[in-house]
Amino acid sequence: MTRILEVRALSKGFDMHHLGASMQAFEAISLTLDASEFLLLKGRNGAGKSTLLRTLYRSYLAQSGEILFHSSHGVIDLARAADVDITLLRRTEIGFVTQFLQARPRVSAEALVAEPLRLAGWTAEAALDEARHWLDAFGVKRTLWPAYPATFSGGEQQKVNLARALILPQRLLLLDEPTASLDASARAALIDRLAALKAQGTAMIGVFHHPGDVAQLIDRTIDLTPDTTPDTPQQEDRTDVVV
Ligand SMILES: Nc1ncnc2c1ncn2[C@@H]1O[C@H](COP(=O)(O)OP(=O)(O)O)[C@@H](O)[C@H]1O
Ligand SMILES: [Mg+2]
Numbered sequence: 001m002t003r004i005l006e007v008r009a010l011s012k013g014f015d016m017h018h019l020g021a022s023m024q025a026f027e028a029i030s031l032t033l034d035a036s037e038f039l040l041l042k043g044r045n046g047a048g049k050s051t052l053l054r055t056l057y058r059s060y061l062a063q064s065g066e067i068l069f070h071s072s073h074g075v076i077d078l079a080r081a082a083d084v085d086i087t088l089l090r091r092t093e094i095g096f097v098t099q100f101l102q103a104r105p106r107v108s109a110e111a112l113v114a115e116p117l118r119l120a121g122w123t124a125e126a127a128l129d130e131a132r133h134w135l136d137a138f139g140v141k142r143t144l145w146p147a148y149p150a151t152f153s154g155g156e157q158q159k160v161n162l163a164r165a166l167i168l169p170q171r172l173l174l175l176d177e178p179t180a181s182l183d184a185s186a187r188a189a190l191i192d193r194l195a196a197l198k199a200q201g202t203a204m205i206g207v208f209h210h211p212g213d214v215a216q217l218i219d220r221t222i223d224l225t226p227d228t229t230p231d232t233p234q235q236e237d238r239t240d241v242v243v
Contacts, residue, residue: 002035003070004172004203005056010065010079012048012055025051026224028065035171035201038194038217040208043224049207052224053174055079056205057096058086069094069172091119095170097178101161103149109135110145113163120168134163137193139186154181162186166193173197175206179213187213 013024026048033039041049054060056067058078067078071093076085090096104112110131117127135145138159144152149160158181166173175194179187194217198204208214 002201003032004035004037005031005033005070006066006068007031007056008066008068010052010055010067011063012051012060013063029222029224031222033172033203033205035203036198037203037219038198038214039203039205040211040214040218040221041205041224042207042211042221047224047226049224050176053096053176053205053207057090057094057174059096071171091116092168093171095165095168095173097162097165097173097175099158099161099177099180101149101157101164103152103157105150106148108146109140109149109152109160112149113160113167116164116168130167131163134167135160138163138189139183155183155186158182159186162190162193166190166197169197169200169202171201171203173202173204173206175204175208177207177209180209191217 008030010029011024011027013022015022029052031039041052043049051060055062056078058081062079065079068075069078069089071089076089078086078089081089101112110128113135114122114124114127114131117130118124122130132145136142140156140159140163144156149157152160158178162178165178173194178190182190191214194204194214198217204217206214211218
C-alpha cells in the first residue's frame, strides 16, 4: 500500500482575543491514510471537522504536531512547509472541495473549470474541451458555460466548483460537505467522480452531511466529537482512536 498521509499528534486552538481566552478545536489527533483510502470525518457541529481539514490544507497553521504528506517529490511536513511549496502542492497534489465557489470577476464558468488544467500545462483547447465535459457531467446547462458564475444560483455555483475541484486527479483530496445544495443528479455525478478518483489512487478525507451518500466509498471513520465512544460498535475495529 502506498502511504499518502501521516498525521501525528496534531492540535489546533484559537486565541479569542476579544474574550481574553483560547479554545481548543482539536487535540493530539493522529491518523494515517493510504492511496485509495476514504476516511469519513464525523462529529457534531463545532467538533472541529472543518478546522482539521483547513489545518491539513494549511489554510490554518497547526499549533503543534506533524502532517507528513508523501508527495511525488518525497515526504514533506505540511505543518512546517514553506508557503511556496504549499502553493505548488495545492496546484497538483492536494485538492480541497468546500461548499463555496470562489468566483472571480469576468472569468467564465468554463475558463474557471479549465484553469487547473492550464496550470498543469494543457493546451487552451484541450483544457476547454475537458472543462465542458465536466460541466456537462455535473449538470451545468450549456448556455451557462461562457457566463460568469457570480450570477449563478447556489446549486449551479456548486456544480462549477465541483467540476473545477475534481477535474484533475490529486493524491490527496479534502472534502468539506460538498453535497450541500446539490440536487440528486449532481450528487450522483459527484459520487461517480469520487469513486473513479478513489480507484485511480486518490486518498480522501471528507465530511458529509449525509454520509449515506458516500457509504460505498467509506473505508474508515473518525469521530471528532469530544468524549465519545464509538456509536457503531460493529465498526469499532475500523474506527481510529482520537484522543
Ligand atoms: N477562525 C476561527 N477563529 C476562532 N474560532 C474558530 C475559527 N474557526 C473555527 N473556530 C471554532 O472552532 C470550533 C470548531 O469549528 P469547525 O471546525 O468549523 O466545526 P465543524 O466543522 O465540526 O462544525 C468552533 O467552536 C468554531 O467556532
Ligand atoms: Mg464544518
